[in-house]
Amino acid sequence: MSQLDYHNDTLTFGGQALTAIAERFGTPCYVYAERVLTEAYTAYRDAFASLDPLICYAVKANGNLSILQHFARLGAGFDIVSGGELARVLAAGADAAKVVFSGVGKTADEMRMGLEAGIHCFNVESVNELVRLNQVAGEMGRRAPVSLRVNPDVDAQTHPYISTGLKDNKFGIAFDTAFDVYREAAALPHLDVVGIDCHIGSQLTDVTPLIDALDRLLALVDRLAEAGIVLRHLDIGGGVGIRYTDETPPDLQGYADAVAQRLAGRPLRLVMEPGRSLVGNAGVLLTRVEYLKLGEAKNFAIVDAAMNDLLRPSLYAAYHQIVPVVRHAHLPPMKVDVVGPVCESSDFLGKDRTLAVKEGDLLAVLSAGAYGSTMASNYNTRPRAAEVLIGVDGQPRLVRARETLEALLANERALLETH
Numbered sequence: 001m002s003q004l005d006y007h008n009d010t011l012t013f014g015g016q017a018l019t020a021i022a023e024r025f026g027t028p029c030y031v032y033a034e035r036v037l038t039e040a041y042t043a044y045r046d047a048f049a050s051l052d053p054l055i056c057y058a059v060k061a062n063g064n065l066s067i068l069q070h071f072a073r074l075g076a077g078f079d080i081v082s083g084g085e086l087a088r089v090l091a092a093g094a095d096a097a098k099v100v101f102s103g104v105g106k107t108a109d110e111m112r113m114g115l116e117a118g119i120h121c122f123n124v125e126s127v128n129e130l131v132r133l134n135q136v137a138g139e140m141g142r143r144a145p146v147s148l149r150v151n152p153d154v155d156a157q158t159h160p161y162i163s164t165g166l167k168d169n170k171f172g173i174a175f176d177t178a179f180d181v182y183r184e185a186a187a188l189p190h191l192d193v194v195g196i197d198c199h200i201g202s203q204l205t206d207v208t209p210l211i212d213a214l215d216r217l218l219a220l221v222d223r224l225a226e227a228g229i230v231l232r233h234l235d236i237g238g239g240v241g242i243r244y245t246d247e248t249p250p251d252l253q254g255y256a257d258a259v260a261q262r263l264a265g266r267p268l269r270l271v272m273e274p275g276r277s278l279v280g281n282a283g284v285l286l287t288r289v290e291y292l293k294l295g296e297a298k299n300f301a302i303v304d305a306a307m308n309d310l311l312r313p314s315l316y317a318a319y320h321q322i323v324p325v326v327r328h329a330h331l332p333p334m335k336v337d338v339v340g341p342v343c344e345s346s347d348f349l350g351k352d353r354t355l356a357v358k359e360g361d362l363l364a365v366l367s368a369g370a371y372g373s374t375m376a377s378n379y380n381t382r383p384r385a386a387e388v389l390i391g392v393d394g395q396p397r398l399v400r401a402r403e404t405l406e407a408l409l410a411n412e413r414a415l416l417e418t419h
């Protein structure tokens with residue numbers, strides 16, 4: 001991770017000692033570095049510069065308002081999947097005209113919200129959704145801009161839970177029927193058919209499946225043009241994978257060049273929806289060791305962060321590096337499972353890690369900026385962690401206060417009182 005260094009055996013991130021962050025804001029705590037967010041965004045912008053793409057940051061990766069605001073200021077659009085995410089991006093000052101609305105189950109209310117706001121387009125995933133959107137738009141006296149999410153049936157070669165472009169995934173419109181669905185869409189009076197999109201999976205470390213998907217989409221674009229349906233944009237879906245441990249992320253420029261070569265001479269605006277690669281390595285989860293539990297079969301470092309804070313290891317067996325915030329020269333390393341206090345054996349952040357730790361030490365779980373805080377829950381009535389953003393000036397700012405127990409109970413308490 002860039003911006004992460006030891007100075008005199010103390011880990012710093014974005015120029016700040018993580019010991020100082022823990023002291024000031026407590027643990028568990030997500031810490032983000034603004035500089036890394038900017039670097040990640042500009043890497044996309046620069047690599048794809050010749051295509052002047054609309055880069056729609058996928059809010060689901062990390063929806064913190066300050067992060068959204070930062071990307072909005074850099075000129076990003078947003079990929080949203082719910083009315084809640086729409087409210088978030090609008091609150092962060094996003095330009096609605098740069099928002100694409102993905103997702104397989106949009107409600108009529110969410111469609112209304114999108115139309116009201118004037119979003120760039122709805123990425124539609126089924127015929128029934130087209131029919132509903134047409135009706136909602138008609139009732140509002142509007143035309144809804146639509147793109148069809150085509151399922152290209154290519155194997156993204158990633159974890160099955162985050163693979164989305166295969167025939168048996170719930171996502172998108174089957175490639176073989178897409179042409180007919182476009183004709184149906186074009187015939188609906190309150191829809192404006194403007195684009196095509198796909199998303200085949202996340203954490204891709206090879207771009208070949210992405211390019212295969214693009215080729216399939218372009219063949220369909222040509223066939224549609226011959227039938228008089230001329231599309232204005234092509235949305236290639238999510239971004240590339242990141243380095244969690246020893247992965248080699250694809251070369252962004254190589255990917256961009258391959259896309260540019262295929263789009264050359266076509267009047268199609270490129271849209272993309274990267275999430276993980278814009279925020280993943282811009283964040284760490286800071287946690288403190290509460291207990292060491294040393295046993296015959298296993299040693300455990302029981303920390304104050306848990307699966308409710310960072311679900312990825314439990315859900316996908318995802319690997320996140322875990323490093324000490326203060327390096328002890330004289331403490332012997334041992335093999336430990338780093339686990340949380342939640343009452344589940346699946347509550348672990350890392351297994352069989354070699355660490356020199358003692359009780360009270362701070363640990364940093366790396367590459368936790370994407371799908372970390374957004375997938376957090378209140379399981380075991382654990383308040384959600386604080387979030388801190390370290391600015392380019394090196395100054396930390398609290399961008400999400402630690403949830404209070406009072407707030408956690410508030411909705412239920414109100415109901416109790418009515419009985």
Ligand code: LLP
Binds near residue numbers: 058103202203240274
């Ligand atoms: N667009 C659509 C329609 C998506 O479904 C996704 C992610 C993205 C864009 C962003 O893809 P990215 O650039 O982040 O690869 N929770 C899982 C990841 C789920 C991804 C779902 N879709 C994880 O923690 O690995």
